[in-house]
Amino acid sequence: MNRRAFLKRFFGGALTLLGLSGGTYYYARDIEPGLLSIQQETIKGTNIPQSFNDFTILQFSDTHIGFHYDLDQFEELTKQINQLKPDLIVFTGDLVDEPNQYSWDNRLTDLLGTLNxxxxxxxxxxxHDHGGYGTETIKKVMHSAGFNLLQNSHQAIEINQDRIILAGIDDVMLGRPDLTKTIENTNPELFTILLAHEPDFADITVQYPIEVQLSGHSHGGQVRLPFVGHLYTPIYAEKYVEGKYTFESSNLNLYVSRGIGTTRLPYRFLCKPEIHLFTLKS
Incomplete structure (x- = not known):
């Protein structure tokens, strides 16, 4: 082990031990998970039509309702989203934590339906949407709430005869993603946004005429330590963990959301939950 690796592990271990103290435990479990951050990003593009100048897109992701995140908290989130008055709303996966154990009722559908x-x-x-036999249940809930599923498909968003393309793939882990099918018959010169739950899929996206990929899945690591960074991220979120990434080989910009809820462990530390508000600039 070289000196740098030793110091990283030493400080990481020390801070982890420190994190076991009562105050830090309380903060990570009961305070930071409720400290929602609103990340505002500007996306510029020569192929963004003038009609879409100042067009806003709200992304939220990974609510994991049922695991340390309840419907009262989700109701507050819907109010905060509506206060931002986005032109378009996208959800990038993992609505409830365990679909097969969740107590489904109409309240979740109603709250999703209030989003405007x-x-x-x-x-x-x-x-998590495909897992636990949730595929059809969550599809029905989202449809009833007025959400349109993009499962290896796309939709043209039109203003004054100008268009941009919004596309979405099936989940990488438990679905059957097919990006070629997803953007089939689209005009490659149109500004295109891809919704993909797993951020590491961007290494495939760079091979296609897509300007933006919006992802979640990583939770930003949930627990981040000074000098160490995140301790763990799931498969397909190991390379791109949070924030914005650019690629030398293409014009792709990847944005990875830390998401809203938690999973596996009900903690967030130095990794606040977030939603993104993107503003397009022609």
Whole structure:
């Protein structure tokens, strides 16, 4: 082990031990998971039509309702989203944590239905949506709430005869993603946004005429330590963990959301939950 690796592990271990103290435990379990951050990003593109100048897209992801995140908290989230008055809303997967154990009722559908966006609401499957036999149940809930599923498909968003393309793939882990099929018959010169739950799929996306990929899945690691960073991320979120990434080989911009809820462990530390509000600039 070299000196740098030793110091990283030493400080990481020390901070982990420190994190076991009562105050830090309380903060990570009961305080930070409720400290929602609103990340505002500007996306510029020469192929963004003038009609879409200042068009806003709200992304939320990974609510994991049922695991340390309840419907009262989700109701507050829907209010915060509506206050931002986005033109379009997208959800990038993992609605509830364990679909087969969740107590489904109409309240979740009703709350999703209160979200307002004049140019529509769209979503893609995450691995927890397919898992636990949730595929059809969650599809029905989202449809009843006015969300349009993008499962290896796309939708043209139109203003004054100008268009951009919103596309979405099936979940990488438990679905059958097919990006070629997803953007089949689209004009490659049109500004295209891809919804993909797993961020590491971007290594495939760069091979296609897509300008933006919006992802979640990583939770930003949930627990991040000074000098160490995140301790763990799931498969297909090991390379791209949070924030914005650019690629030398293409014009792709990848944005990875830390998401809303938690999974496996009910903690967040130095990794606040977030939603993204993107503003397009012609």
């Amino acid at each position: 966006a004049p140019y529509g609401k769209y979503w893609v499957y995450g691995n």
